[in-house]
Amino acid sequence: MHSPPRENLSPLIILPPALRPSSRGEARRPTRPGTHLLGVDGGGTKTTAAVLDVGRLTLSTFTAGPSNPDVNGIEAAAASITDAILGALLAAGAGVGDLAGAVLAIASADSEENQAGLLAKLPVLAPAENTLVLNDTVAAWAAGTLGEPGVAVISGTGSNTLGVAADGRTWRCGGWGHLLGDEGSGYWIGLEGLRAAVTYRDGRAPWSAVVPRLLAFYGLTLIEDIDDLIYGTLDKSGIAAFATEVAAAAADGDDVARRILADAGRLLAEQTLTVIRRTGLNGDFPVSMVGGAFRSGPAFLDSFTGHVTADSPGARFVWPRISPATGAVLLAARLTATEHLIDWTAPPLTTD
Structure with a gap:
């Protein structure tokens, strides 16, 4: 070994x-x-x-x-x-x-x-x-x-996290793009929504309100039509745009959509806790939430803040x-x- x-x-x-x-x-x-x-x-x-x-x-x-x-x-x-x-x-x-x-x-x-x-x-x-x-x-x-010691957590189309300590120590976590990373981002949420629909179509997963939302959002007749769209004309932004439909389904009580948002918040919290540990931030410090994914609703936000404060109780969540x-x-x-x-x-x- x-x-x-x-x-x-x-x-x-x-x-x-x-x-x-x-x-x-x-x-x-x-x-x-x-x-x-x-x-x-x-x-x-x-x-x-x-x-x-x-x-x-x-x-x-x-x-x-x-x-x-x-x-x-x-x-x-x-x-x-x-x-x-x-x-x-x-x-x-x-x-x-x-x-x-x-x-x-x-x-x-x-x-x-x-x-x-x-x-x-x-x-x-x-x-x-x-x-x-x-x-x-x-x-x-x-x-x-x-410009004070703290963390910026970005979750828009993609995701990225930067922590800065009082002495100037820094650590970046994430920012690897949609092929290697972007966990917890609008792209990741949108893609997981699409996956939820195709796994239902396969018979591997339960039905979700995400399915009819996908058909209406992209103007499709059948779930399997998403194949040509994904591998044809749909780009990163086009996939990320579906995150709002996942959030809407979660707001209406859909369990699959809620799980997607909760997982997104957890993954983003992992990045945040990494930069907190690497920079040595402790006590009271701001964690700034930047980007539209943070507006996805309580399933996302509660998961994110809960996982961060469980390990770093001094983190204070702020909007820019x-x-x-x-x-x-x-x-x-x-x-x-x-x-x-x-x-x-x-x-x-x-x-x-």
Whole structure:
């Protein structure tokens, strides 16, 4: 028998020292006298840029196309990011030269190499100083915890989890995409709903209200017609969209749908507890719930929160107060030592 190798795992995401929670209270002078801050949140569906006028505390945003380099290609990603930045600057009445700092949080921007490669494709930001490209989960963490020690749990079309400790230790769990992961996500819930229908068709599982919902949702006559759809025109988003039907069936009392949602919550809790242990978070800390799957109903939410608090009773579940793009702006403010000048819990920055 082979003995297990000595663990040599990386956290996958490392925060630059200037962005760590411990740097928030440091007495640092602003790095340059720019009047605006830029934050970008980019993924496989859309890209949103937000520009904050620090003096007037006005926030301007613009949304463009998708910008995940792995999914959309680096050229298309750069084009969407550029469109979003220029649109937000135009709405703010500002130019690139007015930026004190910028943080771009982009899906799949995981390594220094691909972060630098993407930034090289953005000549629009060449005049700007203090510019960083990070993974989009970092903006989700900043939005959900306001940059404090805690966990961001993302469950939208896909799933991902990031924990950040006070000393800057990080751990990412999940984020492997729909072929390797995405447990507890809208895609996973939707796919399990489809599986429930075909296992009923096989005679291996009981009937569920998911079955007629599947036929109506996709406009099918027979369950077996889903085969051509799945292996033909239906993509990841198309499967994830069925999660709302699973949630509706659960709300109507369907046991199969409730089990799917409970399993999704449990799997997402496993990711969350992993990052809590790996970062050493303890005591009272926020766990921010980001993404539409968290609105799936009590079967999902109670399972998720129950499994987390069973092992980590200090976890405090919160909804994000600011958008991920504004979370990137917060990080730009921390990067430039201007975070203390802004009330991040008040309009126009908050989403509620």
